[in-house]
Amino acid sequence: xxxxxxxxxxxxxxxxxxxxxxxxxxxxxxxxxxxxxxxxxxxxxxxxxxxxxxxxxxxxxxxxxxxxxxxxxxxxxxxxxxxxxxxxxxxxxxxxxxxxxxxxxxxxxxxxxxxxxxxxxxxxxxxxxxxxxxxxxxxxxxxxxxxxxxxxxxxxxxxxxxxxxxxxxxxxxxxxxxxxxxxxxxx
Numbered sequence: 672x673x674x675x676x677x678x679x680x681x682x683x684x685x686x687x688x689x690x691x692x693x694x695x696x697x698x699x700x701x702x703x704x705x706x707x708x709x710x711x712x713x714x715x716x717x718x719x720x721x722x723x724x725x726x727x728x729x730x731x732x733x734x735x736x737x738x739x740x741x742x743x744x745x746x747x748x749x750x751x752x753x754x755x756x757x758x759x760x761x762x763x764x765x766x767x768x769x770x771x772x773x774x775x776x777x778x779x780x781x782x783x784x785x786x787x788x789x790x791x792x793x794x795x796x797x798x799x800x801x802x803x804x805x806x807x808x809x810x811x812x813x814x815x816x817x818x819x820x821x822x823x824x825x826x827x828x829x830x831x832x833x834x835x836x837x838x839x840x841x842x843x844x845x846x847x848x849x850x851x852x853x854x855x856x857x858x
Contacts, residue, residue: 704820704850708787711799713816713852721810721851725765727752728842729795729825733832743834745827745841754849762810769800771817771849777809781817795825795845813853821848 749767825845
């Protein structure tokens with residue numbers, strides 16, 4: 672897992688406090704995360720404004736697709752994670768969609784735009800997601816892109832999947848960092 676610098680953590684604390692006490696429009700931008708592959712960089716004209724730590728599970732079900740009934744495999748169903756800020760305070764949740772909901776009322780739904788292998792062996796990939804829908808007026812309302820980085824764990828189970836355990840659900844623990852990006856304010 673990548674360790675963030677104290678300056679970045681301070682920026683996240685400032686961003687969290689701004690969101691909590693002054694509304695989403697007052698959130699200060701944070702430093703751009705280092706060591707993220709070029710393919711996972713958001714489009715020009717965006718800035719990171721919030722970094723959240725996710726801790727939870729990736730949910731998988733043993734099943735075979737209708738169009739390939741002999742192709743049994745662990746199928747990804749979705750994430751279930753709590754999002755915390757720099758001081759460990761709960762700031763929202765991450766769930767299927769993929770979606771992120773802030774504790775102050777905004778929900779965004781993303782779409783995977785790019786993927787890169789995690790540097791941590793046995794971990795789910797790093798992602799860049801673009802936002803396809805917004806709801807509510809909270810901290811995440813201005814989000815235009817999300818990076819999932821610093822992943823640990825979460826890969827499909829190594830146990831066999833077949834007719835004997837059809838529809839078995841496994842919840843695999845994972846952690847990640849989500850960096851939320853927004854359009855830069857006009858100069």
